[in-house]
Amino acid sequence: MQALWVHTALMARIDVSGIGGFIREQRDQAQMSVRQLAKAAEVSNPYLSQVERGLRKPSAEILSRIAQGLRISAETLYVRAGILAQREGDEVVTTSIASDSTLTERQRATLLQIYAAFQSENQAQVTPREDEES
Amino acid sequence: MQALWVHTALMARIDVSGIGGFIREQRDQAQMSVRQLAKAAEVSNPYLSQVERGLRKPSAEILSRIAQGLRISAETLYVRAGILAQREGDEVVTTSIASDSTLTERQRATLLQIYAAFQSENQAQVTPREDEES
DNA sequence: CCAAAGTGCTTGCATTTGCAAACGCAGGTG
DNA sequence: CACCTGCGTTTGCAAATGCAAGCACTTTGG
Incomplete structure (x- = not known):
């Protein structure tokens, strides 16, 4: 199953699996191991692994740390996570x-x-x- | 318990009480009751009350919902929360x-x-x- | 040949989020 | 007076986050 949007009356929902895939994508592209990124982001490696596979829904703080570890803007990650709206x-x-x-x-x-x-x-x-x- | 700004090697830490005060400020300015905003944001009113007083550290999703309820940009709220770095x-x-x-x-x-x-x-x-x- | 170190992943567990169900207090209205 | 409606808040409690410890596997190499 793909990136499912829960889509209640509200439109702000976190796209869990999407963000995970995106993170893994960026990590692979940067040639980092899970542990490496985990250390750079100051997040535990098991948790990072789970986040990447969409098993966990990371909090805002964890997300910003991962963004820092990946050297990408937190806003980019948040947009991917569906937390921030993509602005034109x-x-x-x-x-x-x-x-x-x-x-x-x-x-x-x-x-x-x-x-x-x-x-x-x-x-x-x-x-x-x-x-x-x- | 106070506005502690943990400030490790990382700079991204959530300013709990700060964001709470800002939310309450905005809510008062909009002349909304806790329950009204809670309903608009689809958050429980007790939880919103606790967030406003800095007793709870709301997740990214809750934060974006509150932003929607307040009709302000999520980015504004995130910057206040210290989740997104305030860019120059x-x-x-x-x-x-x-x-x-x-x-x-x-x-x-x-x-x-x-x-x-x-x-x-x-x-x-x-x-x-x-x-x-x- | 087997220790050492690397990869990602599973498992328990302390801590926290976030909510439903209350509570105490004001202010009308009959 | 009792009765309701609205305010913000306190109190348990299910559910989730996030981590330390350990697992299985592969690679290096003395």
Whole structure:
């Protein structure tokens, strides 16, 4: 059985097996053993093993530790776990700019304006693919 | 029992009482009772009460449900909980721009350039206005 | 040939989460 | 007065997290 979404009235449910597979994937890719990652993440190796196979539903703290051990952002892992919603790319940019306290109000507005301009500019072209033009 | 911030070699530790106070703050501001928020978040009201007073350390799932009930972003709550590291404002902006696939390479560079210009512009004036609740 | 060290996994167990069922207290309403 | 409805909280208790200890297997190598 695959990554089952329990899907009650609520939409925030942790995708247990999905996150496990993703972690194992990342660990394999990094050529680490279970024990190695466990040590780096400061989690016990049996527990990490169980998490990877979807037998356990790790807490937020454990998840962030594993993320650190894997050197990936906790947000990435949380999105995979279904804990954080996957935000659209533009949403990330606009909210991050909007909440950047190091900018003045004018600067924020300017940046957002430019960004919006770029967005609509690209909207005009059909954008058949997200190709990397040189 | 207090707001202990364990701070081992790892930096990711959950600030129990801090998150509780923040939740209660948000709930009061929204003029909701414990039971109302509990129902909206699909969490039991006694448990929510305990979380707010820092007696319990809610899991990631519960936290995201509460965030939904409060209509605030889960990320905000997670940052408050110390689960997600508070990224520096500029870091968020630059990385989000850099990874925005809806932009062309030129547009990305332009935005980052403008942003950097703003940053150094503000660097001149000293403004360490870091207001924390005191 | 068999110790030593590596891999991942299973098994018990202390600790914790999270909830249902209460409790004590206010404020209306009949 | 009793009766209800809502508030936040306390109290057990089932269920889950997360770990230490140990298992079975493979590889190294003296």
